[in-house]
Amino acid sequence: MATEDDMRTYSPSAKDITRDWYVVDAEGQTLGRLATRVAKVLRGKHKPTFAPHMDMGDHVIVINADKVVLSGAKSEQKLYHAHSGFPGGLRSVPFATMLEKKPTDIVEKAVKGMLPKNKLGNAMGKKLKVYAGADHPHAAQQPMPLPDHV
Template sequence: MDTLSYKTISANKETAKKEWVVVDATDQVLGRLCAKVAKILRGKYKPCYTPHVDCGDNVIIINADKVQLTGKKWTDRVYLNFTGYPGGQRELSPAFLMKKGESKLFKRVLKGMLPKNKLGAQLLRNVYIYAGSEHPHAAQTPKTIDINTLK
């Protein structure tokens, strides 16, 4: 038996096949949607997944203004920021972040689901969030996926 055929192949920056996908956020629950988007950004749905390499896809989220939160989380959930100064702790609600822009809320949630290192910061740059159903990335020929079919 040829034991050389059992070599583990590790993906790198050159061999990673990155694609563009479009995800529709209409009537999706924010946390569940972002958990699946984080897995797509990481590349965990691909057979060539390598933990230390950016081998995930670029994700375009459309209709981000139509995302849902269950219960009273729009007002009761609290995100904390600290400015670094005494008395500089700030409390933000999802409703406030959504008013400042959909991308602020989505990036805040996605950042917590990605690795806390340089790779996580690089992966966060691969997501594009738009309030409407139009996006300027038609030249990349993205494919539309149904986020509900992913586990």
């Protein structure tokens, strides 16, 4: 029979957290599939020490956000909405216009929409860096390519 000492539940502490840096090339990748992989890493669900009440995630750099693709007819149909708070203040911007003007916002919105809607989710979202081109200023962190199995 197992004793109480053998049955302890493991809960990670702040000193157990190690943060890695990953880089993802969004060129030719489907937006939703890319966003789920990135959100999983930002939350830390790919680690065996994952705890839902802690920010266990790693930093993620997404490059070539302007070359992300959508499946089907979504590239012509998808709209991004914003409301000013005033009557009649709804503004809708098509995907093609967003891709021209703010390609980084497309990826950020997709990923942050998959994170928790609280202070913990906000902290996770701050570890996401998105760039429209292939260059990024995080070479000093020595980011690794994000594995396919994550």
